[in-house]
Structures are given as structure tokens and as C-alpha cells.
Amino acid sequence: MGEYILEMKNITKTFPGVKALDNVNLKVKKGQIHALVGENGAGKSTLMNVLSGIYPYGTYTGDILFNGSKCRFKDIKDSEHFGIAIIHQELALSPYMTIAENIFLGNECAKNRIIDWDETHQKAIRLMQKVGLKERHNALIKDIGVGKQQLVEIAKALSKDVKLLILDEPTAALNDEDSDNLLNLLTELNEKQGITCIIISHKLNEVTKISDEITVLRDGATIETLIKGQDEITEGRIIKGMVGRELIDRFPKRTPKIGQIGLEVKDWVVYDPANEDKMKIKNVSFHVKKGEIVGIAGLMGAGRTELAMSIFGRAYGKKIDGKLVKDGKEIRPKNVSEAIKEGMAYVTEDRKTAGLVLIDDIKANITLASLDKISKHHVIDDNREIHVAEEYRKKLRIKSSSILQKAGNLSGGNQQKVVVSKWIFSEPDVLFLDEPTRGIDVGAKYEIYTIIHQLADEGKSIVLISSELPEILGMCDRVYVMNEGKIVGEMDKEDACQESIMRCILQSGPG
Amino acid sequence: MNKIRDILKRNMNKIKDILKRNMRQYAMLIAFIFLMVMFQILTDGILLKPINVSRLILQNSYILILAIGMVLCILTGGNIDLSVGSIVALVSASSALLSVTLGLPVILSILLALMLGLLAGMWQGFWIAYVKIPAFIVTLAGMLVFRGINNLILSGQTILLPDLYVTIASGVIPDFIGGEGGLHVTTVVVGIICSILYIVAEYGRRKNKMKYGFEMSSFPLFIGKVAAIVLVINLFTYWLALADGLPYVLILLAVLIMIYSFITTKTTAGRHIYALGGNATAAALSGIKTKQVLFWVYANMGLLAAVAGIVFAGRLNSAAPTAGQGFELDAIAACFIGGASATGGVGTVIGAIIGGFIMGILNNGMSIMGVSTFWQSIVKGMVLLLAVAFDVYSKSKSKTS
Numbered sequence: 001m002g003e004y005i006l007e008m009k010n011i012t013k014t015f016p017g018v019k020a021l022d023n024v025n026l027k028v029k030k031g032q033i034h035a036l037v038g039e040n041g042a043g044k045s046t047l048m049n050v051l052s053g054i055y056p057y058g059t060y061t062g063d064i065l066f067n068g069s070k071c072r073f074k075d076i077k078d079s080e081h082f083g084i085a086i087i088h089q090e091l092a093l094s095p096y097m098t099i100a101e102n103i104f105l106g107n108e109c110a111k112n113r114i115i116d117w118d119e120t121h122q123k124a125i126r127l128m129q130k131v132g133l134k135e136r137h138n139a140l141i142k143d144i145g146v147g148k149q150q151l152v153e154i155a156k157a158l159s160k161d162v163k164l165l166i167l168d169e170p171t172a173a174l175n176d177e178d179s180d181n182l183l184n185l186l187t188e189l190n191e192k193q194g195i196t197c198i199i200i201s202h203k204l205n206e207v208t209k210i211s212d213e214i215t216v217l218r219d220g221a222t223i224e225t226l227i228k229g230q231d232e233i234t235e236g237r238i239i240k241g242m243v244g245r246e247l248i249d250r251f252p253k254r255t256p257k258i259g260q261i262g263l264e265v266k267d268w269v270v271y272d273p274a275n276e277d278k279m280k281i282k283n284v285s286f287h288v289k290k291g292e293i294v295g296i297a298g299l300m301g302a303g304r305t306e307l308a309m310s311i312f313g314r315a316y317g318k319k320i321d322g323k324l325v326k327d328g329k330e331i332r333p334k335n336v337s338e339a340i341k342e343g344m345a346y347v348t349e350d351r352k353t354a355g356l357v358l359i360d361d362i363k364a365n366i367t368l369a370s371l372d373k374i375s376k377h378h379v380i381d382d383n384r385e386i387h388v389a390e391e392y393r394k395k396l397r398i399k400s401s402s403i404l405q406k407a408g409n410l411s412g413g414n415q416q417k418v419v420v421s422k423w424i425f426s427e428p429d430v431l432f433l434d435e436p437t438r439g440i441d442v443g444a445k446y447e448i449y450t451i452i453h454q455l456a457d458e459g460k461s462i463v464l465i466s467s468e469l470p471e472i473l474g475m476c477d478r479v480y481v482m483n484e485g486k487i488v489g490e491m492d493k494e495d496a497c498q499e500s501i502m503r504c505i506l507q508s509g510p511g
Numbered sequence: 512m513n514k515i516r517d518i519l520k521r522n523m524n525k526i527k528d529i530l531k532r533n534m535r536q537y538a539m540l541i542a543f544i545f546l547m548v549m550f551q552i553l554t555d556g557i558l559l560k561p562i563n564v565s566r567l568i569l570q571n572s573y574i575l576i577l578a579i580g581m582v583l584c585i586l587t588g589g590n591i592d593l594s595v596g597s598i599v600a601l602v603s604a605s606s607a608l609l610s611v612t613l614g615l616p617v618i619l620s621i622l623l624a625l626m627l628g629l630l631a632g633m634w635q636g637f638w639i640a641y642v643k644i645p646a647f648i649v650t651l652a653g654m655l656v657f658r659g660i661n662n663l664i665l666s667g668q669t670i671l672l673p674d675l676y677v678t679i680a681s682g683v684i685p686d687f688i689g690g691e692g693g694l695h696v697t698t699v700v701v702g703i704i705c706s707i708l709y710i711v712a713e714y715g716r717r718k719n720k721m722k723y724g725f726e727m728s729s730f731p732l733f734i735g736k737v738a739a740i741v742l743v744i745n746l747f748t749y750w751l752a753l754a755d756g757l758p759y760v761l762i763l764l765a766v767l768i769m770i771y772s773f774i775t776t777k778t779t780a781g782r783h784i785y786a787l788g789g790n791a792t793a794a795a796l797s798g799i800k801t802k803q804v805l806f807w808v809y810a811n812m813g814l815l816a817a818v819a820g821i822v823f824a825g826r827l828n829s830a831a832p833t834a835g836q837g838f839e840l841d842a843i844a845a846c847f848i849g850g851a852s853a854t855g856g857v858g859t860v861i862g863a864i865i866g867g868f869i870m871g872i873l874n875n876g877m878s879i880m881g882v883s884t885f886w887q888s889i890v891k892g893m894v895l896l897l898a899v900a901f902d903v904y905s906k907s908k909s910k911t912s
Contacts, residue, residue: 312796313798315796335798335800336795336797336799337798337800339798340798346796348793348796353790353792353793354790354792354793354796355796356790356793357785357786357789357790357793357794357856358789358790359789359790359852359857360785360789360856364782364785367782368782368786368793368794368797368799369797369798371779371782371783372779375778375779378778378780379777379778379779380777380778380779380782382777383719383720383722383723386723386725387723
């Protein structure tokens with residue numbers, strides 16, 4: 001039995017009106033990878049904020065023991081001093097600075113406040129080698145991918161002589177390949193350098209793969225800690241702890257009733273708006289039938305979002321060419337509002353930056369895309385609007401105090417339900433869903449899946465874009481595989497599996 | 512007995528809830544009333560004398576008109592329009608050119624001048640919305656360009672204007688009914704008519720809500736609210752009646768406030784403006800033509816600046832090269848004191864108006880007290896800073912709860 005590097009005892013943290021953490025206990029052994037799992041709002045991030053000093057000593061009750069001695073962190077600097085580093089979901093890097101500058105940001109290699117650039121670069125290169133980051137040290141952060149940015153964050157933590165590294169959803173924005181690399185790196189750091197890791201993740205397959213111990217939080221309380229070798233560690237077992245019941249199926253059952261072709265896209269070509277010589281979508285043709293859920297699988301950057309957005313009223317791209325045929329008739333929507341009138345809807349990939357007006361209430365967000373429906377001569381009928389919003393709040397079970405709650409104060413799953421409500425209310429025939437369950441918990445995912453099924457059963461054509469292969473496989477009747485702006489494969493539900501999709505992508509090769 | 516206590520308790524909770532939800536607006540109103548009371552005491556009761564109330568409105572009318580347009584600009588994403596002071600000058604100069612130098616009928620030259628303001632706004636809207644140059648830069652350029660054109664037209668001279676301008680800016684409605692003892696009876700009657708219209712509208716709204724079966728405030732609370740507002744309206748018109756009567760410019764202002772409040776709160780166009788400021792990407796992907804919205808908001812600002820220009824020219828009875836200098840800053844300050852957010856998406860027309868009145872009372876009150884303009888400037892700057900600081904503080908507090 002190793003000794004504990006960290007013990008958090010009876011941590012209770014209250015916000016006005018809510019108890020976010022209720023006597024939470026967390027014990028992490030030295031040199032292990034410890035996973036912290038739980039639904040959204042279970043208190044994982046709050047607990048880590050307590051640990052890293054974002055919520056300083058005195059704003060919570062309970063004790064933190066680091067290496068056996070009691071700690072009272074006043075702020076992040078304080079906890080960093082002890083060797084605790086936290087890497088948040090939203091990366092804290094400065095986009096217009098170089099990798100080296102970012103690694104030493106706030107911790108510069110300086111003598112008398114004058115930066116020693118040679119030393120900075122030399123140290124940066126050494127750290128980059130350690131984390132396996134193959135880039136020039138003077139590359140700008142904005143020019144490298146999210147996966148590499150994540151590595152820069154880790155290098156930054158290493159530069160501070162970290163002993164306990166906390167990662168909040170490190171792989172949420174990464175594709176499978178980058179995720180694997182990152183997880184390998186963590187195991188390596190853990191084994192070779194003895195760095196203890198706490199990892200917060202919704203991706204249970206990763207959690208079961210790499211962690212030595214798993215602590216499950218639910219509703220601000222510790223439910224259990226599972227130990228590898230002692231307890232059964234399976235996804236099913238963890239989910240049971242997280243939701244308090246067994247989820248037998250992660251995807252609801254459905255018998256598809258597939259009809260005529262709803263939307264057909266022919267020879268679709270789109271150029272990059274930032275660089276008009278670069279073709280982003282290369283002669284893509286596909287179709288989706290009524291009542292059918294069609295998946296588009298592919299790695300990040302395959303052009304799936306660009307494809308959907310360019311079809312959705314040319315919201316992306318330049319020099320768009322190709323044909324859209326809806327219900328047998330060619331349509332030419334020139335902008336988003338025409339696309340909506342033609343019966344299309346697009347649920348954006350990123351609900352916070354492109355899906356919701358966070359400072360507005362639930363009501364205004366739901367009606368935003370269909371204001372004509374609740375207004376006469378451009379004057380909004382308040383009462384009808386309230387009526388509509390209440391209806392969707394009930395129908396989609398949006399957990400909220402009222403329809404006047406600000407969208408920004410909702411949890412991820414409920415925010416997504418608001419976005420989906422907005423597009424259901426616009427009564428589309430063709431619905432594009434771009435990563436509809438990213439970053440939301442298992443329970444809410446199941447609810448979103450059920451809604452998608454209902455929509456398909458109503459005869460709508462659904463196009464589901466997702467980077468999670470299990471989701472594509474569990475939900476879709478037919479799957480297209482995209483790579484480098486091209487459709488490189490099409491398969492029926494029966495033929496589709498993780499291997500066949502990955503094979504499709506790899507065989508098509510780059511370029 | 513118990514029943515009454517029960518009803519009372521329930522209503523109290525409702526009131527608390529309403530207060531909590533609209534805390535920022537009420538805080539502003541309380542600050543406004545507090546300032547009013549404070550200066551009433553400091554000026555030995557001069558501030559709220561009927562004649563001074565009337566003057567307060569005349570003095571601030573053009574800033575308030577600018578603030579209405581400015582709050583829309585700020586709503587679209589914290590953009591401000593720095594050129595409004597220069598447009599005020601340009602419009603007053605060009606209407607002087609048309610009516611005095613060229614001898615056109617006054618009404619026609621006013622209309623043409625308003626058109627010119629609209630064109631100036633559309634010019635800026637084009638660069639901001641379609642060429643995507645930051646509003647700050649476009650309107651800074653406009654500030655210089657329009658000021659220059661104004662000087663070209665006037666060749667550095669001041670031109671006196673016809674009487675109609677003065678009537679618009681400082682005139683009062685004639686007393687059709689007439690009365691004894693200096694009371695302007697028509698003004699009182701107008702107040703009563705407004706109150707009746709208000710009561711009918713509120714009752715209709717309530718009935719409509721009932722039709723949908725929504726939960727609403729209890730009847731006593733409803734009566735209380737209506738009675739309070741009716742009282743304020745009538746007290747206000749009675750006060751004006753004790754002075755010279757109802758100024759034309761107040762009618763203009765009231766109509767503009769009503770129109771723009773209606774547009775921002777009740778129409779799809781208003782919703783588009785708020786959504787654009789709250790999240791431009793989400794708005795665009797919801798089918799809102801964001802460029803068009805931005806263009807018309809700035810075109811509208813030009814038009815309202817022109818209206819303010821006519822009123823201001825009338826107030827001075829002349830068109831001068833330095834007219835309207837610094838107005839943009841007063842209008843912007845009014846919006847921010849009135850609770851608009853510097854990042855867009857938050858703010859109201861009424862808030863901007865109250866903000867404008869807060870500035871107006873500070874000006875007027877300190878002038879009566881004989882405070883030097885240097886100190887006035889310092890005080891106004893600090894009030895702006897503290898108002899926004901309070902806003903930021905209360906927002907950060909509400910976030911953690």
C-alpha cells in the first residue's frame with residue numbers, strides 16, 4: 001500500500017442556496033493515476049477548484065492534507081508552490097505567443113526581471129521532448145492543433161516541478177489518435193517520473209483503461225472509490241455509481257421507419273473562406289431519407305462541420321458549388337434564414353460560442369430562430385412565447401428554475417436541450433446535429449438520444465455528426481465516413497463497426 | 512384576520528422576487544430618486560420647482576434623444592458612435608443653409624436635414640456592417656469628417672435660425688382650455704388622458720394573460736402598481752402646468768421613448784439587436800441577418816442624431832461651428848449609467864433615459880449650487896465610474912449564487 005500524496009477530508013462547500021460539496025472525501029495514493037468521475041454538476045470541478053486554491057481556504061470546511069501535512073491554500077500560486085498543477089478544460093494559453101513563451105508564462109526564466117531567451121528556449125525544447133511535442137519552440141499557439149496545445153499545457157505544468165497533475169476533461173476536444181497519445185504520455189509520466197495524476201473525464205473507456213483508482217461523485221457527495229485489482233472496473237459498473245442505477249443500454253431502442261429521400265446533396269464543393277485556393281469540401285455527394293438517421297464519422301478536421309454549415313445557407317465557405325435537392329426539388333438557400341425557411345436546421349458543434357445567447361433567458365433562446373412564428377407584423381406576442389417556452393421546457397425536461405433562467409447558468413446537458421428545442425420549434429424537415437452530446441453526462445446523453453429518435457420517427461431526416469464512434473454506431477441507420485474533405489466510405493448499420501470505419505479513414509490516406 | 516396576513520405574506524414574497532430579478536433597474540431608479548432628494552435639499556428646493564423641472568427637460572432633451580439611439584448601438588456589441596456630436600452640428604448647419612441661405616420653407620429644410628442625418632448614419636453603417644471596420648474607427652473618422660463639413664458650410668460663422676426651430680426646442684403647447692391663476696389646464700388634461708390610456712392598456716394586458724392562464728401578480732398588487740404610475744404621471748403634468756405648460760420637445764421625447772421601447776422589447780427587430788449583441792455567431796446561425804441589423808442600427812443613430820441636431824439648433828436659435836461638441840460622450844455615459852453592458856446584449860431605452868436624467872440632475876443641481884465646471888466634470892466622471900463598478904460588482908455576485 002502506497003502512502004497518500006493527497007487526502008481531502010470532509011470537504012463541504014456551499015454557494016448561496018446550494019450545497020455543491022457535502023462532506024466529500026478523496027484519497028489519492030502517491031504515483032497513481034486517479035480518476036474522478038460523475039455526472040455534470042456532481043461537484044468534480046468544484047472539488048478541484050477547492051484543491052487548487054481557486055476557492056481559497058476559509059470558503060469551504062474540511063481539511064486538505066498534502067504529503068501528510070495540512071494545507072491552507074490562499075490562491076493558485078500557493079498550491080502551485082506545493083507542486084499541484086491544474087489543467088482546465090478550456091486551455092489557458094495565449095494564442096499569439098510562441099510555445100516557449102507560453103510554457104514559461106508567469107514563470108519566466110529571468111534574472112532581475114530581464115528574460116534570458118536562450119535559457120527559455122533551451123529549457124522549452126527539453127520540456128517539449130519530454131511530452132513528445134514535435135513542433136518548433138517558436139511556433140505560435142494559434143497555429144498548432146488542440147492536441148498539441150494540450151501538450152504545451154502539460155509541458156508548462158512540468159516546468160513548475162509538478163508533483164500532482166490535475167486534468168479536467170483533457171480529451172474532450174481531441175480525436176481518438178490525439179487522445180491515445182495523451183493518455184500514453186500520462187501513463188509514461190506517471191511511471192517514469194512518478195507524477196501523480198488526477199483525471200476528470202466523461203470518457204469512461206479511457207478511465208477504465210488508465211486509472212488505478214476511480215472515485216465516483218454524485219450530487220456533491222462521494223459515492224465510492226473503485227480500486228483496480230480489488231473491484232470490478234467496467235463502464236457499466238462506473239455508470240451505475242454515477243447515476244445510481246444501472247443503465248442497461250446506452251442507446252435507446254428504435255425500429256426505423258424509413259421513407260423517401262429527404263435531402264440529396266450532389267457534387268458539393270466548398271473553398272476555405274480564409275484561403276480561396278484551398279478546397280475544403282471536395283465533390284461530396286450524399287443523401288438522407290425521411291425517418292432516417294445518417295451518421296457522418298471522421299477525424300477532427302475531416303470537414304464535417306464545414307460540410308454541414310455550407311449546406312445550411314452557406315454559413316461557411318466561399319465559391320460554393322453543387323446541387324441540393326429536397327423532396328425532389330432543387331433548392332438554393334443563399335443565407336441561413338432561407339435555409340430555415342426551406343426546412344433545414346443545424347445544431348452547432350459548440351453550444352456556448354455558436355449555439356446560445358448565454359446572457360439571454362431560456363425563452364428567448366428557444367424562439368430565436370423562429371420569431372415569425374410567435375409574432376404578427378413583426379410584433380412579438382409575449383404570451384405565446386411564454387407558452388411555447390413552457391411547452392418545450394416540459395417536453396424536453398430542461399432542468400431549470402423557470403423559463404426566465406439565463407442559458408449561461410444551465411448545465412451542459414440542459415443547455416444542449418435548449419439548443420435542440422430551438423431547432424425543433426423551427427419545425428425542420430432536415431436536421432443536422434453536430435456533436436450533439438459533447439461534454440454532457442451519460443444521463444443527459446440518453447435523453448438527447450431519445451429526442452433524436454422521436455424526431456426521426458416523426459419523419460424528419462437526421463444527419464448526425466459525431467467524433468464518438470460508439471455514438472455513431474449506436475444511433476445511425478447508415479454511416480458515411482469522411483476524411484480530408486471527401487466522403488471515403490458508406491456503410492449500412494450491419495456493416496459498420498469501429499474497425500471498418502477506422503480502416504476506411506486510414507486507407508483513404510492523407511490528401 | 513389570518514387570511515389577510517396570508518395574502519399579505521404571499522404578496523410580499525412576490526414583490527421580493529420581482530425586486531430581486533430586476534435589481535439593477537431598481538438600483539438605478541433608487542439612485543435617481545436619491546440624487547433628486549439630495550439636490551432638492553442642497554439647492555434649497557430650487558431643483559424641483561416647476562420652472563426648473565421644465566428647464567431640466569429642455570436642457571437635456573437632445574442628449575436624451577441621442578442616448579436612445581446610442582443604447583441601440585451599444586446593445587449590438589458594445590459598439591459606440593463617436594460621431595453623433597458632429598452629426599448634430601452638420602444637421603444644424605445644413606438646415607440653416609437650406610432655410611436661411613437658400614430660403615427654402617422651414618419644414619422642408621428640416622425634413623431634408625433629417626434625411627441628411629439618416630444618410631450620414633447609413634454611410635457609417637455601410638462601413639461598419641459590410642466592410643467590417645470596427646465601429647470605433649468608422650465613427651471616429653465620421654466625427655472628424657462631419658465636423659469638417661459643418662465648418663465648410665458655415666465657413667466658421669454662426670447663422671441665426673427662423674422661429675420655428677425655437678418653438679420646437681423651447682415652445683409649449685397652447686392652452687386651448689385656458690385657466691385661472693397661471694395653471695396650464697390643457698397640460699393637466701393631457702396628463703389625465705395619458706393616465707386613462709395607460710390604465711386601459713394595462714388592463715388589456717392583464718386580461719390577455721388571464722386568457723392564457725398564466726400566473727400573475729395578485730389584483731391588489733396590480734392596482735397598487737397602476738395607481739402609483741398614474742399618480743406619478745399626473746403629478747408630473749400638474750407640475751409642468753404650474754410652470755409654462757407641456758413643452759413640444761417633451762412630447763417628441765415621449766413619443767420617441769415609446770416607439771423605441773416598443774421596438775426593443777416587443778418586436779422581432781428588437782430581439783435581433785439583443786441577440787446580435789449577446790452572441791453574434793449564434794444569432795447568425797439562427798437566421799438573423801446580422802449585417803442588416805448592424806447597418807440599420809447605425810442608420811437609425813444618424814437619424815436620431817439629426818433630430819437632436821434640429822432640437823439643439825432651436826435651443827441655441829443658431830447653427831454654430833462648435834455645436835454638439837462632446838455630446839457623444841454625454842450620450843454614451845447616459846447609457847452606461849443606465850445599466851447598458853459594455854460588451855453588448857444588455858441595456859434598455861428606459862435605462863438610458865434615466866441615466867441621461869441622472870447626468871442632467873448632476874449638471875443642473877451643481878450649476879444651481881454654483882459648483883465650478885471643473886468640479887462638475889470630476890463629479891460626473893466619478894459617478895459614471897462608480898455606476899459601472901456597482902454594476903460589475905452586482906453581476907459578479909449574482910453569478911456565484
